[in-house]
Amino acid sequence: MRITLIANPSATGTSEQRIDRVRAELADTIDTEVFVTASRDEAVARARDATQHRHDAVVVIGGDGTVNAALNGMLGENIDADPADLPALGIIPGGHANVFAHALGLPREVPQAASLIRESLTTRQSHTVGLGRANDRWFALNAGLGIDAEVISSVEDLRQRGLPVSPAVYLAGLAKSWVQAHRWSSPMHIRVASSNGAVHDLRDMVFVIVQNTAPWTMLGDLPLHASARASLLAGLDVVAMESLSAATMVRILGSVLTGGGIAGDSGDAESSRPSSARPPRPPKPPKPEAIVLHDISRIHITAQKPVPVQIDGDLWRPCTELTLVGHPHAVRVLAPAPLGLDPGGHG
Known part of the structure; x- marks a missing residue:
């Protein structure tokens, strides 16, 4: 089992100590590649690489902007992707608002959030959710x-x-x-x-x-x-x-x-x-x-x-025309079982 861990050190609630704690919580039982990214483009690229190498999950330490970057790296231009062919998305809340984590009912504290991710991966339990797409950019929120x-x-x-x-x-x-x-x-x-x-x-x-x-x-x-x-x-x-x-x-x-x-x-x-x-x-x-x-x-x-x-809370270019499309059942998330979301196993 392999995961890519993407950390945004610029996020409001993400510190070097928080990243080290997450690494310690996950790396002892899961093969974990850790990337501390310097830009949105780098986060997109790391998530894309994880998808191409068929990693089991992309785990984000950061806020909604980092989550958005990971999703865009995972799905890219593949609007018809089968969620089972993509990594699952895990989130360790580390931003200012953490709206998507709140919507999914995820714990804020590192031990609980990391434990949820580890247990979900071990039991191969995930939930499939829909996303939106604005022109060529995916959004979760x-x-x-x-x-x-x-x-x-x-x-x-x-x-x-x-x-x-x-x-x-x-x-x-x-x-x-x-x-x-x-x-x-x-x-x-x-x-x-x-x-x-x-x-x-x-x-x-x-x-x-x-x-x-x-x-x-x-x-x-x-x-x-x-x-x-x-x-x-x-x-x-x-x-x-x-x-x-x-x-x-x-x-x-x-x-x-x-x-x-x-x-x-x-x-x-x-x-x-x-x-x-x-x-x-x-x-x-x-x-x-x-x-x-x-x-x-x-x-x-x-x-x-x-x-x-x-x-998703990040400024985009001003425009005179925009097309937005809903994509149900787009990606699997590692979230608590009581959410009532659609089940979607890893295998």
Whole structure:
């Protein structure tokens, strides 16, 4: 049994000591190649090599950006890959938000996370989940166009000025992005095809989030929702808005910070994991400012001028056209058994 361990030393919660602890936890029983990467491209290349050499798993120590890099290395251009022919994905949370790890119910601490990976590999147990693809880039969490991406750009600018990442910095980035909306905003036309064949046309949208899972993001330990019904076991969810007025922003911010979400469908949705403890509460209706569509297979977005784009929390190039496609049963993950995800063995 062989695994590739990809560590991002620049991730907020990843230190040399953490990497050494993970190595010690895994390498005593599993043939482990460890790579401390210096860039996203290197992480992509290491995951691609692990796939080509048919390693049993790619384990990431880092945040959502490193997870995204590993997934893009593992799948690449192979949109029809059989998950059984790919390494399974393991995650040791080491970033700032760790949204995908939260959605999968993964433990934060190294001993527990490493033990889960070791046990899953030993028993050859994994779970198959869906992914999204935006043009030529895979995503596990979401893709955002408009203020969602512009906030990330503003936060990066504040970080460059020496401010540490914190909820306050994100709120400052939101305020800065909203004030400067005239600089980056552009009306978008969104054509959506659902899994049942229905087609929807949304015009003059100024903000859109396409989700593969919930939550949308994390503010410290608080999960924030756009569409809380988004699931790794279904198609993509689309949340679109046609206004960023002050009144709209106040209502949406209040809803998000109190667990309601942009879509207003908080229900029973801490994550995409089904709850066995109690039946889900019926979803609330969408906020009047939001258009919400569930279980979507394909989305085509055009804009009059380039709009900012983020994919899994990383800035992408601004664009005037973007096609997003849901790919169910795309990759196997090493996650806790109670998740209710589709089983997929290694062999």
